[in-house]
Amino acid sequence: MLDFLQHLDRRWIFLLMFIAVAVPLIMGTTFPEVPSDQVMAVFEAVDNLPDGSNVVMALDYDPASQGELQPMASAFTRHCAIKKHNIYFMTLWPQGISMIQNSIGILQDEYPETYKGKYGTKYVNLGFRAGNEGVIKLVVEDLKKSYSTDIHGTNLDNIPLTKNLKNIQQVDLLCNVSAGYPGSQEWVLYGSSPFDIPTVVGCTGVQAPIMLPYIPDQLTGMLAAIKGAAEYEQAIINAYPELESNPNAKEGLVRMGPQLVAHLLLISLILLGNVIYIWERKQGLHQ
Amino acid sequence: MKRTVPLFISAITGFVLIGTAFIPKFVDWGNDAMAWFNLLAAFAFILGGGNLLKMQLQKISAQQPGWGYAAVTLIAFFVTLFVGLVKVGVHPNVKFPEFAWSGDYLQEDGAFWWLFEYIFTPLSATMFALLAFYISSAAFRAFRAKNTEATILLIIAVIILLGRTYASVWLTGWLPDEFILGDSGIKYSDFNLQNLSEVIMENFTTAGMRAIKIGIALGVASTSLKVLLGVDRSYLGSDQEV
Numbered sequence: 001m002l003d004f005l006q007h008l009d010r011r012w013i014f015l016l017m018f019i020a021v022a023v024p025l026i027m028g029t030t031f032p033e034v035p036s037d038q039v040m041a042v043f044e045a046v047d048n049l050p051d052g053s054n055v056v057m058a059l060d061y062d063p064a065s066q067g068e069l070q071p072m073a074s075a076f077t078r079h080c081a082i083k084k085h086n087i088y089f090m091t092l093w094p095q096g097i098s099m100i101q102n103s104i105g106i107l108q109d110e111y112p113e114t115y116k117g118k119y120g121t122k123y124v125n126l127g128f129r130a131g132n133e134g135v136i137k138l139v140v141e142d143l144k145k146s147y148s149t150d151i152h153g154t155n156l157d158n159i160p161l162t163k164n165l166k167n168i169q170q171v172d173l174l175c176n177v178s179a180g181y182p183g184s185q186e187w188v189l190y191g192s193s194p195f196d197i198p199t200v201v202g203c204t205g206v207q208a209p210i211m212l213p214y215i216p217d218q219l220t221g222m223l224a225a226i227k228g229a230a231e232y233e234q235a236i237i238n239a240y241p242e243l244e245s246n247p248n249a250k251e252g253l254v255r256m257g258p259q260l261v262a263h264l265l266l267i268s269l270i271l272l273g274n275v276i277y278i279w280e281r282k283q284g285l286h287q
Numbered sequence: 288m289k290r291t292v293p294l295f296i297s298a299i300t301g302f303v304l305i306g307t308a309f310i311p312k313f314v315d316w317g318n319d320a321m322a323w324f325n326l327l328a329a330f331a332f333i334l335g336g337g338n339l340l341k342m343q344l345q346k347i348s349a350q351q352p353g354w355g356y357a358a359v360t361l362i363a364f365f366v367t368l369f370v371g372l373v374k375v376g377v378h379p380n381v382k383f384p385e386f387a388w389s390g391d392y393l394q395e396d397g398a399f400w401w402l403f404e405y406i407f408t409p410l411s412a413t414m415f416a417l418l419a420f421y422i423s424s425a426a427f428r429a430f431r432a433k434n435t436e437a438t439i440l441l442i443i444a445v446i447i448l449l450g451r452t453y454a455s456v457w458l459t460g461w462l463p464d465e466f467i468l469g470d471s472g473i474k475y476s477d478f479n480l481q482n483l484s485e486v487i488m489e490n491f492t493t494a495g496m497r498a499i500k501i502g503i504a505l506g507v508a509s510t511s512l513k514v515l516l517g518v519d520r521s522y523l524g525s526d527q528e529v
Contacts, residue, residue, distance in 0.1 A: 010424040031453035036485065048499065063408035097393060098403055138321045141314065141407045145322050152391065166496030194308075211337040212493040213500060227451045260452040262419065267445055269427040274441075277431045 004280050005272065013269065020265040026256030031256055039228055041221030042200045043235040045173060046079045048203065053172040054165075055085045058187060061179035062095035065204055070102065071229035071252035072202030073177045077103040077248060079236050081111040086161055088171065089149070090126040092135055092182045095201075097128055097151070110246070120159045127151030132182035138191040140197070143167045169195045169274040177202040182210055184222075193218040202228065230256045294517050300324075339364065370398045427462040442485060484509025 006101035012023060035043065046055075057076060061069045080087055087107070089100040091103035107115035115122050126147045129135045138146035143165055149155055157161040166175065174197050178184040184201040188211070198220055203211055215222060223232050229252030236243060243249040299337040300320045305319035339360070368377075375398035377390035392399050430439040449455050459479035467473050476482070513519035 009360075010427075013418045013424050013427055015419050021419065031456075054393060063471040064411040066408070067416070068410060095403075098408075101393065131321070132328065133320045134328060138318060138325065142318050145318055146325060193521060208524040209488070209492045209496050212488060213497045225451070237300070252494055256453065260454055262423075263448040263452050264454060266423055266426050268428045270441065270445070271425055273427045273430060274432050277433075 002276060006251050006276055012151075017262065022275065024261050025254070027257070029256055029257035030250065030253045033231045033234040033253065035238075037120070038215065038221050039223060039231040039235060041216065042202075042232060043079070043239070045198060045200045045220045046076070046083065046085075046175070047239065049083060049085065049172050051084045053083070053085050054088070054161075054170070055080050055173045055175060056088045056090065056168050056171050057100075057103065058090050058092070058174065058176040058178075059096050059099045060092045060183040061099060061177060062093055063098070065179035066099070067187040067255075068226055068229075069177050069202060070099070071233065071255065072223050073099060073103055073227065074106055074235060074248065074251060075229060075232050076155055076175045076177065076202065077106045078110070078243070079232075080109055081114060082236075082240055083113050084114050085235040086120075086121075087123040087280065088126060088165075088168070089123065091128050091178075092186075094128050094130075096118055100125055100127070106248075110248075119163055120154075122161075123131055124159055124161045125151045126162075130170055131186040133186040133190050136182070136186055139168050140191050140195050141167055167254055169197060172198070174199040175201075178207065180207065183207070188218050200231075226252055226255045226259055283284070290520065290523055293523055294520065298515050298517065300510065336364075336368075367399070367402060367454070370402060375399070376401070446480060447484045447487065450480040450482075455480035 023030070040259070049055075057073075057080070059073055063072075089103065091097060091100060093099075104123065104125065119125075127150065129146055131146070135146050143162070144156055147156060150159060150162070156165075165171075166213075174187065174192060176184050176187045176199065178187075178201060184203050184207060187199060189202070191197055192213075199218075200223075201211060201219060201224035202219050203225075206230075208222065208224035211219065211222050211224075223229055231252075233250055233252045237249065303313055303316050303320055306313035313404050323330075333465065343357040343361050345351075345363070347354045351357075371392050374388050374390060374392050374394075377388075377392060377394045377399075378385055378398040379385070380389035380391070383389040390397070393403070394400060430441060430444070455477075462475040462479050464474055466478045467475055510519065514522065
């Protein structure tokens with residue numbers, strides 16, 4: 001048996017991983033989540049704002065990380081929509097424009113009474129600008145020097161939401177969802193930290209350790225990976241039970257099923273690999 | 288001269304940007320410098336496109352191994368560029384129906400939107416998803432408890448992997464919320480896997496990352512000063528005067 005495992009074709013492992021992810025996803029298995037303190041800090045940052053506050057939503061990710069980050073962006077959007085916040089969308093990633101369109105779709109389809117036909121008065125799409133942290137440095141000081149028009153080419157002076165907005169120091173909260181550079185770290189370094197802009201972020205699992213040192217002083221809170229998204233969704237559902245019946249509001253919760261089985265498979269593989277390693281050492285195959 | 292002018296521009300811009308943190312008068316100048324930087328960054332896309340063309344055409348003309356992939360890259364590049372620039376399948380904006388190109392290039396049902404939604408998005412997601420398969424294979428073959436450090440790493444990895452899923456509740460959710468040894472301040476439930484993974488992330492990982500970040504920040508500061516003072520000129524290319 002050990003001899004068979006020693007020379008196991010990696011395609012069997014690939015097949016196991018495929019089954020581990022596919023089966024719970026098809027079955028739609030979900031588990032109850034208890035929001036952690038860090039997730040509740042994010043929830044309260046959005047929820048404690050008075051209704052109709054101004055929120056910048058910077059979506060700095062692309063389709064490659066959509067699986068991990070879209071549930072966060074959707075949850076941020078839904079939470080802001082429930083609170084009837086005014087939302088300023090922008091991105092530092094060229095592919096982020098489509099990610100913004102997903103969020104705008106949520107506003108228009110799920111909250112039409114607040115957002116349908118309210119472009120410019122309840123939400124605005126500033127789109128993409130090249131320059132990475134250069135754009136952040138400019139929008140926190142002088143928004144219109146970086147964005148003279150919105151994504152449709154309309155002058156910001158002609159849009160009610162941006163007409164009197166000099167820079168994003170004037171907004172009440174900055175929400176960033178990021179898959180890497182430029183992203184959460186740059187927003188903290190050049191935006192929230194020097195100008196004390198309340199900021200919450202959602203990021204991938206590999207970015208989480210990089211962002212942890214900024215909490216709680218420079219960063220109010222962070223949603224880390226799909227687990228953070230699932231906990232945030234649960235926190236929103238707990239506070240606004242009407243979302244319980246909306247399957248789109250549970251994207252993160254649904255993905256915790258595949259995560260559980262995939263993690264258990266990984267641990268089993270690590271343990272099995274080590275059993276083989278110890279057996280090989282006993283056989284004298286390793287010096 | 289070709290090296291002196293860029294050096295001069297870098298030094299002036301760099302010191303102005305440093306000055307914005309201390310001298311209010313410099314803030315407007317710094318904003319102007321950043322606006323110029325952002326404009327240049329947009330031009331980098333054209334340079335990037337040019338470079339892509341050059342490299343792929345070289346591969347095709349030299350018939351290097353895999354030149355077919357280079358051809359596919361170029362075809363995809365030109366098709367996407369054409370579809371985006373000409374706004375194929377895009378309906379005119381309702382405000383300007385007389386102008387055929389007044390619609391948004393990313394308009395739903397347009398050809399560019401279709402390419403992004405049905406080719407770029409699934410391909411990107413697929414490439415990223417492949418990681419799960421390679422990680423599982425690597426975990427089986429390479430993650431071995433060969434020494435003390437590797438064993439500690441392995442134990443922590445298992446705690447984090449379990450702590451980030453509902454398995455932590457199954458395995459350790461039963462630990463009572465009672466103090467160990469009377470009033471010691473430590474509860475049994477502190478040892479459940481979710482708590483342990485949070486303690487590891489918020490204490491050990493954060494401490495390590497802070498140390499790394501401070502080191503990086505000091506390195507960046509010293510390197511930046513060398514660049515601004517003209518000591519390090521490697522960003523200008525070869526040291527030979529041109």
